[in-house]
Amino acid sequence: MPTDRPTAAAEETLGLQDLPPHTDARIVAVEAHNGRETADLAERLAEIGFLPGERVRLLARGPFGEPLAVRVGSDTFALRRGEAACVRVVAIGPAGDGRP
């Protein structure tokens, strides 16, 4: 896995669904959080690009707080809260110009 993330001690991971809007974050893990049912979900998320080390940003929320529009790599996906909860991230800081 990529090594260019902050030291573990300084990290505070949170679920992607709790990431403040327009904040850059780095994925630390994509995991099932709710038993067998989300295992398949986590795998699917990996297939569309939600992989540890990838950078994500919350672009927008739907009219009632759901779904979430998430930038991962150079793609944008709409996820519901339950899906986003499979993605553990660590915030890097407010959105800049997109460079690491």
Next chain:
Amino acid sequence: MNALVADPLVALVGNPNCGKTALFNLLTGSRQKIANYAGVTVERKEGRLRTRSGRRVRVLDLPGAYSLRPRTPDEQITCDFVLGRLPDEPRPDVVVAVVDATNLRRHLRLVLALKRLGQPVVVALNMVDLARRRGLPIDGAALSRELALPVVETVGVRAGGAQALLDYLEREHAAAEPVAAPGDHPVADAIPLDEPAAATADMASVAADQHEVERILGRLGLAGVRADTPSDRIDRVVLHPVAGPLILAGTLFLMFQAVFAWAQPFMRAITALIAALAGLVATVLPAGPLASLLVDGVLAGAGSVLVFLPQIVLLFAFILLLEDSGYLPRAAFLLDRLMGSVGLSGRSFIPLLSSFACAVPGILAARTIPNARDRTVTILIAPLMTCSARLPVYTLLIGTFVPARTVGPGIGLQGLVLLALYAAGVGGAFAVAWILKRLRRGSALHPLQMELPTYHVPSLRNLGIGLLQRVEVFVRRVGTIILALMVLLWFLSSFPVPPAGYPGAAIEYSLAGRLGALLAYLFAPIGFNWQISIALVPGIAAREVVVGALGTVYSLAATGQDVAGQVAPLIARAWSLPTAFALLAWYVFAPQCLSTLVTARRETNSWRYPALMAGYQLALAYGAAGLTYHASRWLLGPA
């Protein structure tokens, strides 16, 4: 050309939204054949092209796939096809991996998976113009080196944008001799055949592929580039919690406004043309069974359906434009929460929107919904969206029975009633979805996982090709099923001929008249007379036929008068207001046409759902019509 040698088969494979279909249209133009894969209803689009030297190549546009691990029926087909697992389908001679040059990060993973299959692969670096305009350092030669695969640059939306790919195919694959076996191919030589690896790919291998992609992007100087694109700026407005829904409502309003207002002149022209034809037949042929068949059966029947071709074209034009531009997934994003309240997801929005044109493409579009339960529910409620086939029925009844007065500045009563009928359909659909949600306990977790692709300026060429295909399907339907039914109905309504001196109208003596008299017992409680009852029978085969059928029934019933096509004044005299309203209510939920049921059968692979669909719609329609009939009789007093 040596007829014994099969033309080489080229398969276009790529992620959704990589511009694959535009490239396919560019390669093959209108030389396309649309069918289904054997046994399933995934659309199979095959086209032909000729290289400069006149060699022929078959091109197949496979459904978009994110990976070779299928999640949807569409992805399954793509995967099976590339692996040569489909019966009746040959393995492609060459796979064209179409990638979006502005988004190599994700698209290259699929290329790596395809490469592992050991099949000749050529990478079509699509949308290079867009990538360069954004300042991305795209270097096809370097990418080719890193991937160890041939790479050509293409621009799917520009004439001549596929020339590099055509030249490559000419050079490598358009041989007039038998096509080389995969193992003989120079590209395939370098690649170990590794099929099981593709089948057992798991998260670790996805991550490994992603590493490889990162490595390649790093070498190409593309790592970490993620500029704020124009697409992002559009999304800031379009996905805004307040502005977004307003834009969506405005778009939908414009769409329906256009369908009703802009289509009118064209519809009048078609009506005039058919009337002129009927007049011509009447003057050329002597009065008798043949003239009656042509005027009352063929022209009155099929003509009354053909009339709303303009509306279908406009509706599809809007849907295709919204789809091509990338707006539809945004609309789905905005509506996801709303649809979630009845147990659906935003993904159901696109099939349901298409169903306003026709439920058949709507049901087909439901394939893109990965969740099996969501897909079934979407298919079940799709026919409740007011399809364009119901429009002639609505137009006729509203035009005849609802006074054309205004109820406010610029708001006509007739338009308001039409809007209410649409709303009743949508409301009914949501109610049914909600009930199904309560009845079937599905998984609590409902994934959405929907890509919001980069916006594109829609290509007129793609719009034209898409529209032409829809028009062709519609006209073929009018020319076959509908025409046959109209002729059959004419026959049933004309024979047996009553004996001389029969007191009533001739049609009452006919087979249809007797059938209608029987059905009238069933429909009398909801206010339908025997003429309506007859017309409803062919209406089950195709809804829009009802208007034509009423035309046929009434024109044959009206003894001694030439009234073909003049249904409105006749029913205005013959029907009470409650009867007309009951028929309108019936048609909001009307049991669908046979093609919808057959499509639902194919898509769900069982008769269970189409039976459920027909059953619940019949019950809803009967109930709603009965309720409307008795309520309006109570309000208006018996007519």
